[in-house]
Amino acid sequence: MDYRLAPWVLTWDEVDPSRHRFDTTSARDIIRGLAPASTVPTPPSGSAGERHVIDWADDTGEAWADSMTLELIEQYGRWASGWRWARDEGDIGGGPVGSWCCPRDSITSAEETVARVAEALVEWRGWLEDLAARFDQYPLAGLSDPIRFQAWERGAVQLVHHVADRTGAGDAWYRHCAQVLTWFLARWGVASDTAERLVDQAIGGRFDSWAEPAETVVDDIAGQIAHAATTCVVDQARD
Known part of the structure; x- marks a missing residue:
């Protein structure tokens, strides 16, 4: 997959919603005006499990969804690529979005499809805003040990449960969970590459679909994340 389109x-x-403006009210009208909105492909007749329907979805349908993603990124920024990160086994599975599944199931009439894209983008943005608010519930900056450790630990526990609940702990849900934990650390000053490494080491393949x-x-x-992150923040402060 083109990594420009990959939300993970x-x-x-x-x-970070504070860095990227987004107006829910105007989004639907803006998306209707994007080029792909006027070229929604017509799905073939037949049941979802028939080979020609699957082939159409994997070829024509996915190409259209990709083109819509690129237009949304151009309009709103890289964050918008998550609009189709569907739960379970969507075309990009393991995500928090319920308004979009995959080209085979989500592309219908042109009007319905474009409305579904807008709904999915608004849903994804709402999820990001929800996460930002949750991160802010655990203000780690300026805290001293052991309060800092307890805050990181408490925040990490709550976020794992929140992502599992939102994704239904379905197929590959753990990829987004690890990403959210990485975002949490990055929000409070841990470098992104360091945060990703700390989270990967802590999870160690123990989450399953x-x-x-x-x-x-x-x-x-x-606990592992809190310990590693606390040590990292202290080391950064010394440097």
């Missing part, structure tokens, strides 16, 4: 590589700077993690696993991962 987005950094916090690229999605179609399964919510055990509480003991979540607690252990949160």
Whole structure:
């Protein structure tokens, strides 16, 4: 997949709502005016499981969705690539979006499809705003140990449960979960590459598709993240 379209590589700077303006009210009209809105392909007749329908979705349908993503990025910025990050096994699976699934199921009439794109983008933006608000519930800047450690740990536990609930802990949900934890650290001053490494090390492949993690696993991962992040922040302050 073209990484310009991949939401799982987005950094916090690229999605932070405070950095990127977005007006929900005008979004629908703006999206109707984008070039792909006038070229919505007509799905073939037949059931979803028929080979020619699947082939159409993988070829024509996906190419159209990609073109819409590129137009949304041009209009709003890189953060908009997450509009089609659907739950479970969508065309980009494992995400938090319920308004869009995949070309096979989500492309219908032109009017319905464009409205569905707008709804999905608004939903994705709402999720980012929700995360930003949750990050701010754990203000880590300026805290001293052990309060800092407890805040990082508490925040990490809550975020894992929140992402699992939003995604339904479905197919590949853990990829977005790791990303959200990375964003949380980055929001409070940990460099993005360092945050990604710390989170990957803490999770260590212990999250699975179609399964919510055990509480003991979540607690252990949160503790590791809090310890590593606290040490990292202290080291940065010394430097």
